[in-house]
Amino acid sequence: MSTKPKVLLAMHRNLGEQIFRREDFEFFKTFVDVNEISSLPEKVDEAFIRDNIKGVDICISCWGTPPFTKEVLDNADRLKLIAHSAGSVKPIVTDYVWEKGVRVTSAAPAIAVAVAEMTLGLMIIALKRVFQFNELTHRGFWKLEEEIVKSRSLYNVTVGIVSASHVGRNVIRLLKNFQVEILLYDPYVSLEEAERLGVKLVSLEELMARSDVVSLHAPSIPETYHMINRENIKLLKPGAILINTARGSLIDESALIERLARGDIFVCLDVTDPEPPEINSPLRILPNVILTPHIAGGNSITDRWRQGRYIIEQIYKFITQGTMDYEVTKEMLPRIA
Incomplete structure (x- = not known):
């Protein structure tokens, strides 16, 4: 049985393919046990997260990931961190996230x-x-x-x-x-x-x-x-x-x-x-x-690789040091994007 922290990718398959460069994802797998990008559904939904989050330590979300509702988090018996590989976490976090003591980071930086x-x-x-x-x-x-x-x-x-x-x-x-x-x-x-x-x-x-x-x-x-x-x-x-x-x-x-x-x-x-x-x-x-059509950030393939690498690095710091360069707290929500 693997002793590595268990990570769940909870994003649309095409976004997983765009966010994580092959080399970065291979590095990621050296220190976590994570589901393969190729196994992701075309469109991730609440049922996918609810049915797969049991025993998961860290969940990686992205654009289109549904909110972490009570129904989802009731199955999250070990969840410690939600790492959002996009910008604003407002579409995905709920009060239940904070009540459960789950920490949150994002690729906003x-x-x-x-x-x-x-x-x-x-x-x-x-x-x-x-x-x-x-x-x-x-x-x-x-x-x-x-x-x-x-x-x-x-x-x-x-x-x-x-x-x-x-x-x-x-x-x-x-x-x-x-x-x-x-x-x-x-x-x-x-x-x-x-x-x-x-x-x-x-x-x-x-x-x-x-x-x-x-x-x-x-x-x-x-x-x-x-x-x-x-x-x-x-x-x-x-x-x-x-x-x-x-x-x-x-x-x-x-x-x-x-x-x-x-x-x-x-x-x-x-x-x-x-x-x-x-x-x-x-x-x-x-x-x-x-x-220009809202292309400044998070649109080019290289922009997205940077997001993926950033999230991998934050997860590594979280696992090895218990810290992150950027942590989102409930108190920050009223004045962040």
């Missing part, structure tokens, strides 16, 4: 790296006006002087970060490679922590008014609904760039569209509200808007 990388890329190419130059060059123009003088680099500009979330902190880390001023708005960050991060803590209004680039990284919770609205959108200075790789609900899109119609700001939106945007939404036709 790994996904945040991918989102931060795309955010930085958008900053660079938006400041350089790559989108505009691409269109002009396709139309037969070349190095129009009146356009060249509008382009900028990530040098001697002010970047405003809204929320020191996982993504926000990764963006701040990446920006340390550039000579820029970083402003931060986050009501949960103290002056001391802001100093450690190397940013200046300011109000949202000051951030919107001073920044050359505003990047949104707040969670979608009631307190952040339309936090970017008519009153602070009007504070954006001409030439400002607004990037949203967080959630569409953060922005009052009608107010944003009004400002965009003036033509004096540029916006990169990886998220909208609703998703996708209405087919006749002005966001689809305005020339100063770049739209």
Whole structure:
């Protein structure tokens, strides 16, 4: 009989194939007893988890995994950890998880790296006006002087970060490679922590008014609904760039569209509200808007490999040290994505 901790993969088969690289999964099997990805159902349901969770120490969930209900957890006689290989755990955790003393982690920090990388890329190419130059060059123009003088680099500009979330902190880390001023708005960050991060803590209004680039990284919770609205959108200075790789609900899109119609700001939106945007939404036709279909994090195959590797590493730390780099607690839920 194996003495390794028993792990249950509880995810759709195609996600298991995408999340876990063969080499990583083989390494995983050196220290746990885990069901094979090929044995997973096409679509995992509550019955699959309920019928297989007895005797399991750790359960790995993902997008589409059903919630861990009382009916499921009544069969979980040894469950110690739920390791969610996707982002938000809100769709899967219930009060019974906390009542049973099961610990929880997720791959949110790994996904945040991918989102931060795309955010930085958008900053660079938006400041350089790559989108505009691409269109002009396709139309037969070349190095129009009146356009060249509008382009900028990530040098001697002010970047405003809204929320020191996982993504926000990764963006701040990446920006340390550039000579820029970083402003931060986050009501949960103290002056001391802001100093450690190397940013200046300011109000949202000051951030919107001073920044050359505003990047949104707040969670979608009631307190952040339309936090970017008519009153602070009007504070954006001409030439400002607004990037949203967080959630569409953060922005009052009608107010944003009004400002965009003036033509004096540029916006990169990886998220909208609703998703996708209405087919006749002005966001689809305005020339100063770049739209991508919510692809910043957790979509590419390499992004997903990073998630899988992160979860394997967290499980290894949990087994060998009883700790994890990122643990989700019940108290955190009201203010995380």
